[in-house]
Amino acid sequence: MSLDYVKFSSGFEKFMPKEYRDMVEHGPFGKKISVSQMGSFKEVLEEHPMCAGCAMTLFIRLAMIAFPNPEDTITVGTAGCGRLAISQAAIPFVYGNYGDQNGVASGLSRGLRLRFGDKPKDVVVMAGDGGTADIGFQQVLHSWFRKERFTTIMLDNEVYGNTGGQESGMTNRGAVLKMAPLGKKFEKMDMVQMAKVAGCAYVATVVPNNPRRVESVIKKAVLIAREVGSTYIQAYTSCNIEYAIPTDKVMEDAKNVENDRYAFSEYISDEAKQYLTERYGYKEFLQKPAAPAAAIPNKA
Amino acid sequence: MYLVADIDVEICAAKSCKLCTQYCPEANTIQYSDELGKDKGFKYGSAYVAVDRCKGCAQCVWVCDNMAKNHAIKMIMIDQLPKAALTDNITYGEKSTTAVLVSPVVG
Ligand SMILES: Cc1ncc(C[n+]2csc(CCOP(=O)(O)OP(=O)(O)O)c2C)c(N)n1
Ligand code: SF4
Ligand code: SF4
Ligand code: SF4
Numbered sequence: 001m002s003l004d005y006v007k008f009s010s011g012f013e014k015f016m017p018k019e020y021r022d023m024v025e026h027g028p029f030g031k032k033i034s035v036s037q038m039g040s041f042k043e044v045l046e047e048h049p050m051c052a053g054c055a056m057t058l059f060i061r062l063a064m065i066a067f068p069n070p071e072d073t074i075t076v077g078t079a080g081c082g083r084l085a086i087s088q089a090a091i092p093f094v095y096g097n098y099g100d101q102n103g104v105a106s107g108l109s110r111g112l113r114l115r116f117g118d119k120p121k122d123v124v125v126m127a128g129d130g131g132t133a134d135i136g137f138q139q140v141l142h143s144w145f146r147k148e149r150f151t152t153i154m155l156d157n158e159v160y161g162n163t164g165g166q167e168s169g170m171t172n173r174g175a176v177l178k179m180a181p182l183g184k185k186f187e188k189m190d191m192v193q194m195a196k197v198a199g200c201a202y203v204a205t206v207v208p209n210n211p212r213r214v215e216s217v218i219k220k221a222v223l224i225a226r227e228v229g230s231t232y233i234q235a236y237t238s239c240n241i242e243y244a245i246p247t248d249k250v251m252e253d254a255k256n257v258e259n260d261r262y263a264f265s266e267y268i269s270d271e272a273k274q275y276l277t278e279r280y281g282y283k284e285f286l287q288k289p290a291a292p293a294a295a296i297p298n299k300a
Numbered sequence: 301m302y303l304v305a306d307i308d309v310e311i312c313a314a315k316s317c318k319l320c321t322q323y324c325p326e327a328n329t330i331q332y333s334d335e336l337g338k339d340k341g342f343k344y345g346s347a348y349v350a351v352d353r354c355k356g357c358a359q360c361v362w363v364c365d366n367m368a369k370n371h372a373i374k375m376i377m378i379d380q381l382p383k384a385a386l387t388d389n390i391t392y393g394e395k396s397t398t399a400v401l402v403s404p405v406v407g
Contacts, residue, residue, distance in 0.1 A: 052355035209323075
């Protein structure tokens with residue numbers, strides 16, 4: 001876990017596949033990369049078997065570009081569609097049993113702190129809504145109550161996509177799915193509120209139709225988790241297969257869902273605001289100076 | 301045969317907004333070249349598709365039509381593309397990439 005693992009071993013350079021060479025020479029390691037440069041540098045994510053047009057794929061792609069230090073990051077995942085792509089990247093990936101991901105990440109982030117001290121090593125969990133809110137629920141909540149310092153990202157496609165369309169706790173009430181033919185009888189779980197109650201230092205909801213915003217929330221969440229506490233991002237990442245969304249309408253759907261029920265929201269604790277400001281030079285949380293009297297329009 | 305995205309360099313280069321690149325779900329697929337279109341007098345280059353990575357979802361078509369409002373991308377049967385970029389023929393530069401265009405269907 002350092003810049004060293006993305007170098008060629010001497011003598012092997014000419015035997016490495018083109019993709020690997022491009023990644024070493026033109027990848028994001030050790031550089032500051034942003035979504036505005038997409039299409040001109042080699043991304044760490046490689047080809048993978050997720051469905052054509054899947055919004056979850058786009059979100060994972062953007063998340064990996066947003067990681068502040070990809071060479072010092074480990075991703076943790078679990079059963080579900082997302083791991084099919086998350087595992088195909090030049091970022092070490094740990095695969096827990098279904099639902100174990102936040103327990104695995106707790107141990108991992110503690111172990112990395114023991115081993116590397118203050119040098120930041122980022123742990124990022126990315127798991128489906130079933131993995132996070134149903135089967136992994138207990139471990140997710142406990143990691144938050146214990147203020148474990150890593151980021152949890154829920155890839156919320158509102159269904160068990162990988163196993164053919166069962167309802168999850170995050171499915172909306174009334175939704176009819178292949179394996180929930182009578183329609184869901186309960187409300188969508190409010191994991192955002194639970195994250196706040198459990199003491200997460202940063203909680204955000206996003207939709208991937210705004211790449212810059214995805215980049216911004218991921219960066220903040222990962223940086224805050226280095227020192228302040230648990231951070232949680234809940235991303236709407238539609239399953240075009242189980243919800244029968246034509247692939248060329250996936251972004252239109254994302255926009256509609258954002259306007260309807262998945263508006264951007266961001267909660268950040270005072271401690272986290274101070275930390276981002278002092279440690280990483282964020283300006284957005286600085287107190288705005290009071291407007292000078294002369295600037296107030298005279299209505300008289 | 302299957303459909304892949306094809307970007308019209310002259311239409312794209314008139315706008316060069318890079319939006320499709322940011323919305324394609326697949327990594328390393330819609331690339332950007334500062335050079336494309338220069339011979340026709342366009343200054344800012346064009347997007348192009350590494351067709352061997354394209355999954356044919358047409359999301360980029362929606363983005364170019366509705367967000368960029370530029371209509372530069374069409375879905376085309378891969379054997380009907382006259383010339384296309386393949387991952388093997390793309391080289392990375394400092395701020396842009398260059399593709400040697402080849403016939404994508406070999407043999
Ligand atoms: C202990 C265990 N139970 C069941 C499964 C089968 N399984 C694999 S993926 C999955 C559902 C995934 O749904 P979700 O977490 O929402 O992710 P998605 O596929 O929708 O992204 C299930 C039930 C498993 N792998 N392990
Ligand atoms: S099943 Fe759904 S969530 Fe899974 S890869 Fe396909 S479209 Fe994406
Ligand atoms: S969205 Fe259209 S105009 Fe913008 S870069 Fe892509 S092809 Fe060119
Ligand atoms: S059709 Fe889909 S996979 Fe192909 S370039 Fe367009 S957005 Fe990317």
